[in-house]
Amino acid sequence: MIVSIITPAYNCRNTIKETYNSILSQTFSDWEWIVVDDCSTDESFSFIKELTKNNSKVTVLQTLKNSGTAVARNIGLKHASGRYITFLDSDDLLDPNYLECQLEFMKEHGPLISAGYRRKAKHTCTDFFVPEEADYKKALKGNPLSCLTTMYDRSVIGEVFFPEDIDRPEDYVFWLNILRKGIIAHGNPVVLATYNIMEGSKSSNKFKLIGYMHKVYHKTQGINWFKSWFYVIRWAFYGKKKYKNVR
Numbered sequence: 001m002i003v004s005i006i007t008p009a010y011n012c013r014n015t016i017k018e019t020y021n022s023i024l025s026q027t028f029s030d031w032e033w034i035v036v037d038d039c040s041t042d043e044s045f046s047f048i049k050e051l052t053k054n055n056s057k058v059t060v061l062q063t064l065k066n067s068g069t070a071v072a073r074n075i076g077l078k079h080a081s082g083r084y085i086t087f088l089d090s091d092d093l094l095d096p097n098y099l100e101c102q103l104e105f106m107k108e109h110g111p112l113i114s115a116g117y118r119r120k121a122k123h124t125c126t127d128f129f130v131p132e133e134a135d136y137k138k139a140l141k142g143n144p145l146s147c148l149t150t151m152y153d154r155s156v157i158g159e160v161f162f163p164e165d166i167d168r169p170e171d172y173v174f175w176l177n178i179l180r181k182g183i184i185a186h187g188n189p190v191v192l193a194t195y196n197i198m199e200g201s202k203s204s205n206k207f208k209l210i211g212y213m214h215k216v217y218h219k220t221q222g223i224n225w226f227k228s229w230f231y232v233i234r235w236a237f238y239g240k241k242k243y244k245n246v247r
Helices: 016-024 044-051 069-079 098-109 170-179 207-220 225-242
Strands: 003-009 031-037 058-062 084-087 112-120 125-128 150-153 185-196
Touching: 003 016, 003 044, 003 069, 016 031, 016 044, 031 044, 031 069, 044 058, 058 069, 069 170, 084 098, 098 112, 098 150, 098 185, 170 207, 207 225
Parallel strands: 003 031, 003 084, 031 058, 112 185
Antiparallel strands: 084 150, 112 125, 112 150
């Protein structure tokens, strides 16, 4: 199995079928899909199992208790058999050429790559393009990598997992910890997926993330208390610029 697609799922009964269809439509067919339901309360788990019961390339798992996105993704990582890892949330969509295009791009640009994506909000749909290159120092100013369109080669990066001791943004810490090893992320300059921005999602209110961000810099990256606030301010300006046309 070449590519493992990992999806944390929670109360996604109304969106997961479209997400699944976007995987089925891939022009590159050597993939496995690992879905980890985080004890949904809307029968998502049984719905996903029924939806995918005839597809041997799909594995549907469930957490022992509601534990959060990091735990769900880590369970998926521990069950993944693919050399290449990519993530897909249960309400987002991959373009049909996502896997094919990313694997081709990775051949020339190293073990950690990310691509552009369209951001579909209530009133707008705008494209976001990742930077051509991003190292650890650049990433500290703001997260250039999205779980939606970032792929890595596990044979080079090694076994890495999401931190389970912070509430958010655990994905940012995940990428920082990889980049901290000296890995450079390269940006594929094309749009290959759709990020559906739901009102009230845990990442939609950037103001509420400020306290969490200081913990990211100070506690997980070992940056001193005062300098961490400097990075929080840089992150806030980066986020404001990144989402200024999203409404």
